[in-house]
Amino acid sequence: MEENIKRTNVNLFRAVNTKLSLEGINMMNPLQLAYVGDAVYELFVRTAILTEGSNVKSLHREATKYVKARAQAQSVHMLDEFLTDREKYFVKKGRNAKINSAPRNADLVDYKYATGFECLFGYLYLSGQEDRLLQLFDMVMKHHK
Numbered sequence: 001m002e003e004n005i006k007r008t009n010v011n012l013f014r015a016v017n018t019k020l021s022l023e024g025i026n027m028m029n030p031l032q033l034a035y036v037g038d039a040v041y042e043l044f045v046r047t048a049i050l051t052e053g054s055n056v057k058s059l060h061r062e063a064t065k066y067v068k069a070r071a072q073a074q075s076v077h078m079l080d081e082f083l084t085d086r087e088k089y090f091v092k093k094g095r096n097a098k099i100n101s102a103p104r105n106a107d108l109v110d111y112k113y114a115t116g117f118e119c120l121f122g123y124l125y126l127s128g129q130e131d132r133l134l135q136l137f138d139m140v141m142k143h144h145k
Helices: 022-027 032-050 057-069 069-082 085-095 108-126 129-144
Strands: none
Touching: 032 057, 032 085, 032 108, 032 129, 057 069, 057 085, 057 129, 069 085, 069 108, 069 129, 108 129
């Protein structure tokens, strides 16, 4: 008999840093939020595409389709009409952040929108909005299929 994994309402990784207040998260540098959002989104994608017996090389190739700057920029544009004003604020905050290095394999405009996308995911994750994060992620995955 197959056992299903039940979802709990505990943000395990957020629990490792309980010093962050909601006010502190709201005031955080957008590149810090994007830094966390990048990892969250990557983990979501890797988990979503994982199957038993998967070849790691093919998993990496598949994940790249979702996490590259162009794909993230397309995702944030697609999500725009579904975002709240607060969420749009974090996308804009991330998009307008001063970047100290030029992107190597991406168009600068795509890179900036991808940073906005990651900023949004970082904000939602750190502020404990897992249900909204999963809702947006589901929309992104359906858009890319």
